[in-house]
Amino acid sequence: VGLLEEVIAGSPSALARAISVVEDRRDGCRELLSRCHRRERQGFRIGLTGPPGAGKSTLGSRLALAFDKAGDSVGVIAVDPTSPFTGGALLGDRVRMNELSGRTGVFVRSMATRGASGGLAAATADAALVLDAASKRWILIETVGVGQVELDVAETADVVVVVLTPESGDGVQTLKAGLIEVADIFVVNKADRPAADRMHQNLRTTLELRPSGSPEIPIISTVAVSGEGIEELISAIREHKNKLTDPERAKRHRVRMARSHVVRLVEARVKSRLSSADELLETLAQRVARLEIDPYEAADQVIAAGAVDLLSKMRKRKPKAIPAKSDG
């Protein structure tokens, strides 16, 4: 495929097209990704997550600028929910991000969540593979919100930075949101606000509740708008990256990342199957509403229909998959 060669050669427009092919699952998507996967992984994936309004975009811009100034190329994937009104991505606070696009070394891409959350984590992981092929050294993956899907997206990263503010609530609430399970680094942004010290302390206390031997999670204070603390954050990210150079740890990390990618792909396919089973679902839902069948029988029927369909599709696809494998 000429497209991948153009991406590898460094064409930003080819990169944008390649990500679109992947995002929309167009023809050639699978072969493109399969070829990207067989190349050596170059980029280090940084996941930025946290509640809305925590300043993730500003922080992401700061990081991207700092990497760019140091001469490293950067790819940014900003996950945007789709507006229910316009059908388009809500760009609002991405404007600042777009300023970055002017810089040659920084490639910014918004991805819409498209209401259905199915394939988001899978699509993000796929897009990161394409950015790898484009030799981006740092890949920033920025999510909106702190729900399960956002955590799934964050988990496709090599390091997960959870961004909070002094107003983000106490440690127990942080725990609740499942953030401590995914965080490699905490950032208390807007650290010039009065409650910042208390938040920092609160987080530290909460982290101390973990069993001894739990991995250390640094807590960095930043003021993203002024750039305060960005250097410390970059140091913490580099330190995490260095830890992963240990061969045994690197191997385990690669397996874990591969596993989460496969799980996300399977979930994404099931979701896409469900949305294409619209007619069957509607018929079954009507029968359930009329109490003719119960929801459990309906679910059985959906799964049976899907399984038959998937198996027959897979049998058809088999002969195609083999030559694709042998050209690597």
Next chain:
Amino acid sequence: VGLLEEVIAGSPSALARAISVVEDRRDGCRELLSRCHRRERQGFRIGLTGPPGAGKSTLGSRLALAFDKAGDSVGVIAVDPTSPFTGGALLGDRVRMNELSGRTGVFVRSMATRGASGGLAAATADAALVLDAASKRWILIETVGVGQVELDVAETADVVVVVLTPESGDGVQTLKAGLIEVADIFVVNKADRPAADRMHQNLRTTLELRPSGSPEIPIISTVAVSGEGIEELISAIREHKNKLTDPERAKRHRVRMARSHVVRLVEARVKSRLSSADELLETLAQRVARLEIDPYEAADQVIAAGAVDLLSKMRKRKPKAIPAKSDG
């Protein structure tokens, strides 16, 4: 099954056991639910969702108390994430809820999210069916957080109340979190705080951006700790309930609820299949990490294995399903 008869007769301990059977998917779960489903639905499901710290528990307690005082029976399902440290549910702010348990007419149940978010929305919908059988007139479903899973849970309710605070960020951020798509009623809680009016205004402006003809979404100001605004909230809930008595609308609503229940069940089964395919996943992840296969081939193999397995299980289950259907 004697258990369901005890639930119908009003035994709280039988109700607790029945929900455990459903939550843990124990033997007899499916038959129990199938029989619950064939009974007339009695309870009106109120979903309470919103960011952590918005005061959903306090608001839920207030609502439950008010319904109880009016002589109506209430069931509360509080969805709690599991602590990664203790493996148990984080009860923290549920203490207030537990005080309610002393009241005969109010049944409170915490459900753990168990890390994996798979079956949560399905389990909640199932538990609500059991509360229906126990003749609960109002079923409160309270979630933590505002991610996709929480929105899925909220969608199993007849009316979705989104609880915000004056500090919840501006309208655009609310939009982003996908809340406007699921909200039937907005609550600005902690309305005695300075920024409350601005938040209220901001929400109103954001709602006005929707296309004309969009359903009206009331915005109620409350101070849950003092009980201020609870009556207005209950009026708004009753008004929403009345709208659903229109036969045509009621029918569409029933079909939509049935459909979302079926979709959640299918998703839950796929998730549980994935977690039981642990060995296969690990083997495939290792091969992916060694670049022997790509993640897309691995996903194919997981799906193929699952589909074969599901189909063979379903063939075995068929003869059982038929007698269960004929006794209704």
